[in-house]
Amino acid sequence: MSPRPKIGLELSFIIEAAGKLADEHGVNAVTLANLAKKLGIRPPSLYNHFDGLSGLRKKLAIYGIDKLYEAMANAADGVSGTETVLAVSQAYVDFARRHPGMYEATLLAPNPEDVDVQQAGAKIVDLSVRILQAYQLEGERALHAVRGLRSILHGFSALEQKGGFKMSLDLNESLFISIKALLTGMEHGD
Amino acid sequence: MSPRPKIGLELSFIIEAAGKLADEHGVNAVTLANLAKKLGIRPPSLYNHFDGLSGLRKKLAIYGIDKLYEAMANAADGVSGTETVLAVSQAYVDFARRHPGMYEATLLAPNPEDVDVQQAGAKIVDLSVRILQAYQLEGERALHAVRGLRSILHGFSALEQKGGFKMSLDLNESLFISIKALLTGMEHGD
DNA sequence: ATATAAAACTAATACTATTAGTTTAAGGGA
DNA sequence: TCCCTTAAACTAATAGTATTAGTTTTATAT
Numbered sequence: 001m002s003p004r005p006k007i008g009l010e011l012s013f014i015i016e017a018a019g020k021l022a023d024e025h026g027v028n029a030v031t032l033a034n035l036a037k038k039l040g041i042r043p044p045s046l047y048n049h050f051d052g053l054s055g056l057r058k059k060l061a062i063y064g065i066d067k068l069y070e071a072m073a074n075a076a077d078g079v080s081g082t083e084t085v086l087a088v089s090q091a092y093v094d095f096a097r098r099h100p101g102m103y104e105a106t107l108l109a110p111n112p113e114d115v116d117v118q119q120a121g122a123k124i125v126d127l128s129v130r131i132l133q134a135y136q137l138e139g140e141r142a143l144h145a146v147r148g149l150r151s152i153l154h155g156f157s158a159l160e161q162k163g164g165f166k167m168s169l170d171l172n173e174s175l176f177i178s179i180k181a182l183l184t185g186m187e188h189g190d
Numbered sequence: 191m192s193p194r195p196k197i198g199l200e201l202s203f204i205i206e207a208a209g210k211l212a213d214e215h216g217v218n219a220v221t222l223a224n225l226a227k228k229l230g231i232r233p234p235s236l237y238n239h240f241d242g243l244s245g246l247r248k249k250l251a252i253y254g255i256d257k258l259y260e261a262m263a264n265a266a267d268g269v270s271g272t273e274t275v276l277a278v279s280q281a282y283v284d285f286a287r288r289h290p291g292m293y294e295a296t297l298l299a300p301n302p303e304d305v306d307v308q309q310a311g312a313k314i315v316d317l318s319v320r321i322l323q324a325y326q327l328e329g330e331r332a333l334h335a336v337r338g339l340r341s342i343l344h345g346f347s348a349l350e351q352k353g354g355f356k357m358s359l360d361l362n363e364s365l366f367i368s369i370k371a372l373l374t375g376m377e378h379g380d
Numbered sequence: 381a382t383a384t385a386a387a388a389c390t391a392a393t394a395c396t397a398t399t400a401g402t403t404t405a406a407g408g409g410a
Numbered sequence: 411t412c413c414c415t416t417a418a419a420c421t422a423a424t425a426g427t428a429t430t431a432g433t434t435t436t437a438t439a440t
Contacts, residue, residue, distance in 0.1 A: 010387090032428065041388070044429075048387050053428065112353035121354070141367070143359050147346070148368030150354070152338065155345025163302035164311070164340070169333050177331070178338030181375030188374060189367075200418090222397065231419070234398075238418050243397065 011049050014039065015063045018056060022101025027108065030060065030101070054110040058117065061109035064102040065120040071095045072127055081134050082183070088131055089153060089179055090172070096157035103157065125150075135187055145186045152178055201239050204229065205253045208246060212291025217298065220250065220291070244300040248307065251299035254292040255310040261285045262317055271324045272373070278321055279343060279369055280362070286347035293347065315340075325377055335376045342368055 017038050022030050032053060036043040050056050075091035076084050096103040109117045128146045137145055156175050159165055165174070207228050212220050222243060226233040240246050265281035266274050286293040299307045318336045327335055346365050349355055355364070 031426095033426075042390085043427090044390085044431095045388050047429080107348070107352045107354075118356065140359060143357055144364045144367045145371075147349075147355060147357075147359075147364040148342065148371065151345035151349060151365075151368060152341045153345065154349055154354075155341035155343065156337070158297070158348060159337075159341060159344055162297045164297075164344075165337060166308065167333055167337075169330060169337075174334045174337040175341075177334045177376075177379075178341060178372060181335075181338065181379065182368060182372045183375065184378060185371030185373065185375030186367075188378065189371065221395095223395080232421085233396090234400095234421085235419050237398080 014046070014049055015056075015059050018060050019063060019067075019099070019102045019105075022060065022105055023099050024101070027101045027104045030056070030105070032056070057105070058109050058111075058114060060102070060105045061107070062116055062120045064099070064106040065117070065124065067099070067102060068092070068095050068106060069120070069123045069127065072124065076127065076131060084131050084134060085149070085179065085183065086176060088127070089149075089175060092153045093157050093160070093172075093175060096161060100161055104161070107154075132183075135183060137186060137189075141186065141189060145183070148182050148186070149179065152182060204236070204239055205246075205249050208250050209253060209257075209289070209292045209295075212250065212295055213289050214291070217291045217294045220246070220295070222246070247295070248299050248301075248304060250292070250295045251297070252306055252310045254289070254296040255307070255314065257289070257292060258282070258285050258296060259310070259313045259317065262314065266317065266321060274321050274324060275339070275369065275373065276366060278317070279339075279365060282343045283347050283350070283362075283365060286351060290351055294351070297344075322373075325373060327376060327379075331376065331379060335373070338372050338376070339369065342372060 014035070018030050018035055021034055021038060025034075032043040032046055035056070036046055046056070050059055071091045071094070072088045075087045079087045111117070125146065128149060129142065132142055132145050132149065135142075135145070152175070156178070160171060165171060204225070208220050208225055211224055211228060215224075222233040222236055225246070226236055236246070240249055261281045261284070262278045265277045269277045301307070315336065318339060319332065322332055322335050322339065325332075325335070342365070346368070350361060355361060
């Protein structure tokens with residue numbers, strides 16, 4: 001009872017192709033027809049690898065989250081203390097800029113409650129918690145801080161991507177100033 | 191040269207119907223077929239009122255932005271000083287909670303650079319600038335603060351909507367603590 | 381060699397948006 | 411009162427989408 005393992009390594013290749021499609025032509029271009037054409041196969045053949053468009057969206061979301069985590073974790077390496085949060089934040093927005101489609105797909109899973117999706121996202125939350133341990137925040141306050149940081153990072157990335165910031169004002173500066181303010185405000189907490 | 195004005199008031203009615211569709215069944219349910227069915231007409235007839243699906247998405251985005259602005263402006267009425275930003279923030283996330291589809295449609299305009307869309311969004315930015323004048327922020331720092339505030343508000347709303355916050359921890363508290371921290375951090379700025 | 385099973389295929393169905401061209405009906409002006 | 415204009419509906423047809431059912435290819439394990 002043995003399948004055909006030689007092409008068994010295709011699945012990751014397929015998801016990668018879907019990611020490129022998303023980055024190059026927008027997440028709306030991630031259609032079974034486009035993906036099949038890019039791979040040189042017919043749309044129905046894709047059903048052998050994932051469960052339809054919903055399945056593809058889920059796998060692409062997880063793939064994007066993993067890549068984002070990887071970028072953040074790499075950025076955290078080598079720096080320490082309060083510098084870390086800025087390095088990781090830079091990596092976050094850089095990922096969203098370099099991979100706009102994959103970043104958008106990150107939040108486009110059909111069911112966010114899905115255990116696999118949750119698990120992928122949990123790694124980013126955990127990393128964020130660890131990073132913020134450089135700041136002396138007791139108990140719940142640390143968790144609120146994580147939510148605040150994630151909100152800024154996602155809100156900033158999404159608004160930048162959707163053209164929400166039209167003022168001619170350095171974008172990275174806005175982000176860094178905001179994050180520093182959030183954290184010093186958290187420390188000086190009332 | 192006179193048309194048929196009796197049903198001329200339909201357009202706002204149509205967009206409202208699209209908004210309900212978005213809130214009740216998700217923004218993906220805002221299709222010409224569904225909208226036409228809800229209105230009791232045939233899909234092609236909708237082309238008399240807007241320029242296809244793209245036109246509908248644009249009008250729905252502007253409609254949502256206007257409604258959001260209205261909610262924020264109402265919340266700003268009656269309060270003053272540093273209380274205002276919290277009241278307005280509460281109104282913002284409440285709108286996103288009560289109108290998830292319309293809120294999502296807010297950032298789904300086919301072309302964010304469109305002058306009408308920009309104009310609608312500018313009102314929200316202006317209001318934010320005015321609100322933050324209660325804080326003594328000089329020049330560019332005030333603009334960075336507006337970006338930070340908008341990032342938190344959108345990021346928080348989007349992550350909440352997408353099920354990004356699974357920790358059992360009061361959501362409003364997270365938002366308020368984060369916004370207060372951002373603003374006090376901005377004041378104590380380095 | 382042969383059976384198994386992954387992974388491709390063709391064909392068909394049901395949904396989408398969209399265009400073209402036609403019909404209905406409300407007013408305004410003669 | 412009649413007619414002309416014009417908004418706003420319609421039908422019919424096209425192209426693109428996901429999806430299902432059933433078939434064929436083919437590599438590998440036994």
